[in-house]
Amino acid sequence: MDRWVALLRGVNVGGAKVAMADLRRLVTGLGHHDAQTYLQSGNVVFGSTVRDADALARGIERAIADELGLTVPVLVRSGRELAAVAGGNPYAGREDDPTRLMVVFLATAPDPAAVAALTVPDGENVAFTVAGREVYLHHPDGGYGRSRFTNNHLEKKLGVVATTRNWRSVRALAGMSTG
Structure with a gap:
């Protein structure tokens, strides 16, 4: 049985x-x-014999719609994928404050042209790296909450559904899904 992490977009925030x-x-x-x-x-970590992340996401979305009457996008990563995300942050070694690091999880890999055109809004100091279906963010001058380089901004510019987690959450979920 594999371990999986489901990340619901926009829930309780x-x-x-x-x-x-x-x-x-x-x-x-x-x-x-x-x-x-x-x-x-x-955020929910679970074990399953199902090996298709898209099928897992669709099933959880459908259950939320059927039982709770809510339309909530769900993104699913395997425990191995989440461990790779936690181990692959290019900014983790240069930032001691985990509140200044975020990971944006994308439903699908964005179009390369959209990635090439992605820029930080004027006046903001944000470093970002797009790696497959994730975008690593570093806000060296302050937190994500004051930025315009947000989940909504990235969804609009990259044309994909996204959900953002802070670095502490990413590390915790990786630990829960692999240990």
């Missing part, structure tokens, strides 16, 4: 309200095992 107990129940009700949530922002 100004968007749809989903109780983590309901999320665990929904995931378990789909036949997955050992569902554990992390924080209140739509």
Whole structure:
């Protein structure tokens, strides 16, 4: 059985309200095992014999829609993929404050032309690296909350659904999904 991480977009941070107990129940009700949530922002780690991340995401989206009446995009990564994300942050070695590091998870790899055209809004000091289906962000002068280089900005510019997690959450989820 493989370990998986489902990342719900916009849950409990100004968007749809989903109780983590309901999320665990929904995931378990789909036949997955050992569902554990992390924080209140739509992160669930679980075991499954299903090996198709897109099928897992669609199943969780459908269960949320059917049982809670909410339309919530769900992105799924394997435990191995999340471990690689946690181990591949190009900014982790140069920043001691995890609140200044973010990872934006993308539903699909963006078009290379959209990546090439991606720029930081004027007046902001943000470093970013697009690596496959992730965008690593470093905000050396302050937090993500004051930036215009946000999840919504990236969705618009890259043309893909995205959800953002802070570095502490990424590391915690990686640990939960591999250990």
